[in-house]
Amino acid sequence: MRQFYLLFFLVPIMIFGQDFPAVDFISGDVSITPDTIEKSIKGSVSYAFEMSAKTDSIFIDAIDMGFQKVALNGKEVPYSNNRKQIAFQAPKSMGEHLLTLWYTSKPKQTVYFFGWDDQIKGNEQIWTQGQGKYTSHWLPSFDDMSEKIEFDFQIMAPKEYDAIANGELLEVVDKDSLNAWRFNMIKPMSSYLAAFAIGDFDKKTLKSASGVPIELYYEPKDSLKVEPTYRYMKEIFDFLEEEIEVPYPWQNYKQVPAQDFLYAGMENTTLTIFSNTYVIDSVAFVDKNYVNVNAHELAHQWFGNLVTEKSGEHHWLHEGFATYYAYLTEKELFGNDHYYWRLYDTAKTLNILSENGDGEALTNPNANSLTFYEKGAWALVMLREIAGEEAFKKGIRNYLEKFAFKNVTIADFLSEVESASGKDLTGFRKEWLEGEEFPWQSTKAYLIRHANSIKEYFELKKADGATIKKMDWYAGTTSAALKRQLILTYGLKTPVKGLESILQKEKDLKARQAVAQVIESVPQELKEVFASLLEDESYITQELALFKLWTSFPSERENFLSQTNNVMGLPNKNIRLLWLTLALVTPEIHPEKKKGYYEELNGYTAPNHHFEVRQLAFEYLNHINAMNNEALANLVEAADHHVWQFKKFSRNLLRKLMTDELFEKRLNAVYETLTKENKKILDKLNNK
Ligand SMILES: [Zn+2]
Structure with a gap:
């Protein structure tokens, strides 16, 4: 009798417990029609789900959505909508069911419309960002990462644009004024990885060594930047497949650059969306390229998309892994020296953080990104060292295969490496995952063991001032990374002759850049050779040279400026914006053109420019006190x-300007020209 009683209570616990959900969503057929005027979404989704136990209600996350109709197995059913979730009564019978929802939403986040309000043709884009922003703002779906669904998308887009979504494009069907772009996925994924992008794009197509189609999108105006932007794409893809030893898990891979994207990149399944500040020319490549982000997002297709964390405590399994594999890719492409110095830089940063008492455990779900990314990557570097190369790779392989299309914990991963290596990883877990301090001594020892140039560096740091003056430190090394490091460390203590010879003879562009960086005021005897940096093949070097020459030799400002006129520089227009600023405050430069410079610099604050360009323009304009009323309105x-980050910067600057009586008056004058929304922003900042 007693046993029976116990059983009676155990059964429902097992059914409703986390491991045995009564309802499993299997596939989702989605149709999305964006409204580019209202900036809203009209959509429908049909979910096939399986009932394996009785339950009362079924919930789907749906933030601020309006529903026109909900149907279960073809029949309209009642539902409740609390603006966070929609709920309906679960069917009584077990087995497969079909639920269809028709809805509209005006997402406050997650879907972003760009360029639809201005007069510029061809810059219109719509794109999504699900992670951290919740896909349930535009698609009734599941914020819980454990619900994995095989999604198929239909994206309705105006005829002049392309639409891209997860999976393989099956067809584009003419539907009156719109095109229906139909995509098919075969395998399931978490909702946060669902994505689409719409815009005017061309694409370049290639195939990986294993035959996976890779599509690289770009705006038609950027056709000359495709090669430097996506440089090493095939090498990156082939390297990761070979290194991970598990085939790429999806049908294809696509990458789309987006204007004003929130992050560097986002690894939506088969569809990475990334910031178009990585769309670069060949000169920019040396200072700012997409290689690391490209490899990072691609690595997520395994680590995050194929095996997905159960919850935030296991976030290391996403970011630490993607960061680590991106570093390994860089090692493959740029060599050991590059790799170990990259690791040295992050170790140094993490160590400072840790020494300040701000170290964090990798198992802390609220850790900052430096911890998840960089400490996370370091943890894998050390784990590979502890487990041994072969066992580490076997552990990774077994982990990916065993948990493919499932959800995982850190313990799941560690136990695979433990079985593969036969080693107890309790110590590793305690020190690297649960510990808050950064294990600086063991990372330093690791670097000295593996990289001769780092060993040399630590030895040189013990050298006396006389040795440094003789510049033996420079002549003796062949490592490019060590040279840069030494210039940055000892450059200021070095005789001018030494720096001059680096500028004249050094082939490595980054060494010359390091000299441009450390010199504060250019000495007369370096003027000529320093001026040659204005034509160096790096936009950062050019910017440094222009500013330092302009400051150091006032009588020759016109000359330096005329040498750099019309150079735009990096995607944030670093050189052009500096140039305009300097031209505006150099009286002898083209007085007749000043008005044009003034308008051009203010013009870069307009919303059609990338936020990085706008922010730099605001900074310079504020610095020389030259903001016109249009720029003020743009700041609001x-x-x-x-x-x-840009919002915060703009608010801070506005608040600062408001304390100035003159600006207060000008803001009042601008107020009437503002849109209703912008008036509200200003009122809010004014506490009105
Ligand atoms: Zn990532």
Whole structure:
């Protein structure tokens, strides 16, 4: 009798417990029609789900959505909508069911419309960002990462644009004024990885060694930047497949650059969306290229998309792994020296953080990104060292195969490496995953063991001032990374002759750049050779040279400026914006053109420019006190930007300007020209 009683209570616990969900969603057929005027979404989704136990209600995450109709197995059913979730009564019978939802939403986040309000043709884009922003803002779906679904998308887009979504494009069907782009996925994924992008794009197509189709999108105006932007794409893809030893898990791979994207990149399944500030020319490649982000997002297709964390405590399994494999890719492409010095830089940063008492455990779900990414990558570097190369790779392989299309914990991963290596990893777990301190001594020892140039560096640091003056430190090394490091460390203590010879003879562009960086004021005897940096093949070097020459030799400003006129520089227009600023404050430069410079610099604050360009323009304009009323209005608009760093910058600057009586008056004058939304922003900042 007693046993029976116990059983009676155990059964429902097992059914409703986390491991045995009563309802499993299997596939989702989605159709999305964006409204580019209202910036809203009209959509429908049909979910096939399986009932394996009785339950009362079924819930789907749906934030601020309106529903027109909900049907279960073809029949309209009642539902409740609390603006966070929609709920309906679960069917009584077990087995497979079909649920269809028709809805509209005006997403406050997760879907971003760009360029639809301006007069510029061809810059219109719509793109999504699900992770951290919740896909349930545009698609009734599942914020819980454990619900994996095989999604198929239909994206309705105006005829002049392309649409891209997860999976393989099956067909584009003419539907009156729109095109229906139909995509098919074969395998399931978490909702946060669902994505689409719409815009005017061309694409370049290639195939990996294993035959996976890779599509690289770009805006038609950027056709000359395709090669430097996506440089080494095939090498990256082939390297990761070979290194991970598990085939790429999806049908294809696509990458789309997006304007004003929130992050560097996002690894939506088969569809990485990345910031178009990585769309670069060949000169920019040396200072800012997409290689690391490209490899990072691709690595997520295994680590995050194929095996997905159960919850935030296991976030290391996503970011630490993607960062680590991106470093390994860089090692493959740029060599050991590059790799170990990259690791040295991050170890140094992490160590400072840790010494300040701000170290964090990798198992802390609220750790900052430096911990998840860089400490996370370091943990894998050390784990590979502890487990041994072969066992580490076997552990990775077994882990990916065993948990493919499932959800995982850190313990799941560690136990695979433990079985593969036969080693107890308790110590590793305690020190690297649960410990808050950064194990600096063991990372330093690791680097000295593996990289001769780092060993040399630590030895040189013990050298006396006389040795440094003789510049023996420079002559003796062949490592490019060590040379840069030494210039940055000892450059200021070095005789001018030594720096001059680096500028004249050094083949490595980054060594010359390091000299341009450390010199504060250019000495007369370096003037000529320093001026040659204005034509160096690096936009950062050019910018440094222009500014330092302009400051050091006032009588020759016109000459330096005329040498760099019309150079735009990096995607944030670093050189052009500096040039305009300097030209505006150099009286003898083309007085007749000043008005044009003034308008051009103010013009870069407009919303059609990338937020990085806008921010730099605001900084310079504020610095030389040259903001016109149009720029002021643009600053108010920027104070509500979807990229939070830019929004914060703009709010801070506005607040600062408001304390100035003159600006207060000008803001009042601008007020009437603002849109209703922008008036609200200003009122809010004014506490009105
Ligand atoms: Zn990542």
